[in-house]
Amino acid sequence: MYDVVIIGGGIAGSITGRFIKGNVLIVEEHKSIGTPLQCAGIISVRAAKELDFPKGLVNKVRGAYIYSKNSMLEIESKEIKAHVYERKVMDKDIAIKTAKKCDYLLKAYATVEREKNNYIVKVKHFDEEYTFKPKVVVGADGVKSTIGKKANLIKNKDREILSSCQFEFVNVSVDDDFVYIFFDKKYTENFFIWIIPMGKDRVRVGLLSKGNAHNNLINFIENHPVAKDILKKATPIEFSSGALPIGYINRSVRDNLLLVGDAACHVKPLSGGGIYYSTLAGKIAGNIITDYLNGEENLKNYDREWKRVFGDDIKKGLWLRKIIYRLDNKTLDKIFNKLKDSEIIDYINKYGDIEEQAKITSHVFDYLKNKFGFNLLKFLFFK
Ligand SMILES: Cc1cc2nc3c(=O)[nH]c(=O)nc-3n(C[C@H](O)[C@H](O)[C@H](O)COP(=O)(O)OP(=O)(O)OC[C@H]3O[C@@H](n4cnc5c(N)ncnc54)[C@H](O)[C@@H]3O)c2cc1C
Structure with a gap:
């Protein structure tokens, strides 16, 4: 039938x-x-269009604060870059x-x-x-x-399977135009941690990890200075866990x-x-x-x-991914400091698109390669 x-x-x-x-x-x-x-519920405007702009939109973002352990890159566009959904x-x-x-x-x-x-x-x-x-x-x-x-x-x-853990918090104080991304081996070796605003006073905080995702996330929430600041008056209203291939x-x-x-x-x-x-x-x-x-x-x-x-x-x-997740915190800091205020940030601000991450990341590596030539490998992998 x-x-x-x-x-x-x-x-x-x-x-x-x-x-x-x-x-x-x-x-x-x-x-x-x-x-x-x-799910963290963030997709590009292109993806939202592909889905005929479904119901459940809670926020629109136009940039990202991307942190390494001791440095930060600010990616900012005048246009809306991503939609945040209630999945x-x-x-x-x-x-x-x-x-x-x-x-x-x-x-x-x-x-x-x-x-x-x-x-x-x-x-x-x-x-x-x-x-x-x-x-x-x-x-x-x-x-x-x-x-x-x-x-x-x-x-x-x-395939590798990463386990995930995520909290939704209310009563937070956050810049709701930006997502917050953290590359820090202390909390997750094989991925990043996110804080995604669902409006001015609501966020999702989560991570994917090969290890114990729950313990790693609690560690991040309790100890990372940016997380502590955003979440100082926060109340959790939802917890979820899952996996991603x-x-x-x-x-x-x-x-x-x-x-x-x-x-x-x-x-x-x-x-x-x-x-x-x-x-x-x-x-x-x-x-x-x-x-x-x-x-x-x-x-x-x-x-x-x-x-x-x-x-x-x-x-x-x-x-x-194989290259990025081999880099330790010290090297990531070095790369972030090199990229800060460089012309590549202007390029990302202009052309950055979460559906084109591989292309954008390749550009970043090409930029580093042009800057360092053969020294890039030494810079990335040897101290
Ligand atoms: C923590 C986390 C955060 C994420 N954040 C994002 C994000 O911000 N943006 C983004 O684009 N993607 C994100 N993803 C990925 C995204 O959620 C998935 O890629 C997407 O949901 C895949 O959809 P799917 O339909 O393939 O699978 P699913 O959404 O998992 O649907 C599979 C369905 O099959 C059902 N099912 C399974 N087995 C059976 C069975 N034997 N019989 C009947 N039913 C069955 C399940 O109940 C489920 O409903 C995230 C994933 C995780 C884990």
């Missing part, structure tokens, strides 16, 4: 469903779309629009099994069990992606099954942003599945298409 069953009702699943012309069922294990929260509202609004043409089954846990040369879907919904034999199965089931693992599309060597999977299609969003590592390696790529991948998947249902397309071309659109950016981001 259903042409397509999508497993996962997050952004990737809902956008994919919306772009399919056919009968679609979206199966979601939770009782409500958009919960539990696992629960955003995801639900996206689902409401998708529900005009797709069915949702909530509180329903799906697994896949192989039958002949195809995958079929088994769904447990309260005491009932259903079996679906759709023409296409989509694994939009996020970072865990039991579907991707079952189809042998996800291998541990292709960073990596590149070469193959995301097997037989009649394909993966989108976090399930397929459609995440920016430098910032952890996944909403934009999930949206692009969802649209690509939706269109290819439509053509496939009409007998005009091979599902395998989905891999070719998402790689063409943003695959190289992920690869470049992974490469830059």
Whole structure:
């Protein structure tokens, strides 16, 4: 009865469903779309447009204060650079629009099994069990992606998983035009810490880490001077934890099954942003599945298409990530001091775009290379 069953009702699943012309069922294990929260909710204006400016916008920012341990870069634009969303509202609004043409089954846990040369879907919904034999199965089931693992599309060597922890605080005092980013090995080795204003008196403070994300975040909140200042009268109103995949999977299609969003590592390696790529991948998947249902397309071309659109950016981001997270606090301070008041900051102010992090970071490295020549390696890696 259903042409397509999508497993996962997050952004990737809902956008994919919306772009399919056919009968679609979206199966979601939770009782409500958009919960539990696992996101800082910041996206570029370009990404917001790609999502047709969904409901849930709480703030707009036009710059960033980026801290190393002892230095700070101020990136500022006259224009709005990013939108901050209440993800629960955003995801639900996206689902409401998708529900005009797709069915949702909530509180329903799906697994896949192989039958002949195809995958079929088994769904447990309260005491009932259903079996679906759709023409296409989509694994939009996020970072865990039991579907991707079952189809042998996800291998541990292709991705690293960072755990996350985040608080929302009210009664804070913050410059709500700017996000605050901190690179400090004391709190997280493999990522950065963020303070994202959701308005003048509300922020999200979070981090991603390979270690104990909760302890590291508490340490940051209690000890970092900037955090202490912003949060001195703050009251926490929400706590969330989760995980994010960073990596590149070469193959995301097997037989009649394909993966989108976090399930397929459609995440920016430098910032952890996944909403934009999930949206692009969802649209690509939706269109290819439509053509496939009409007998005009091979599902395998989905891999070719998402790689063409943003695959190289992920690869470049992974490469830059390897360099950035090898740098210790002292070297980061040195780099920040070199970049401060340099022409590269004017370039970032003018052209900076959170969807183009790999490109912008490459420019920064090119700038450093021009300044230091062969001494750059010495500067970065030898004391
Ligand atoms: C702490 C943190 C902060 C982040 N901040 C940002 C940010 O500021 N900006 C940004 O762009 N990105 C951010 N991201 C990344 C972003 O949240 C994800 O990339 C994005 O939500 C991916 O969407 P998705 O639909 O692929 O996965 P998800 O949103 O995880 O959706 C997957 C859905 O599948 C369901 N599901 C899983 N298994 C099954 C099953 N077997 N049966 C039925 N349902 C199932 C889950 O319940 C879930 O609803 C952040 C991530 C983290 C962890």
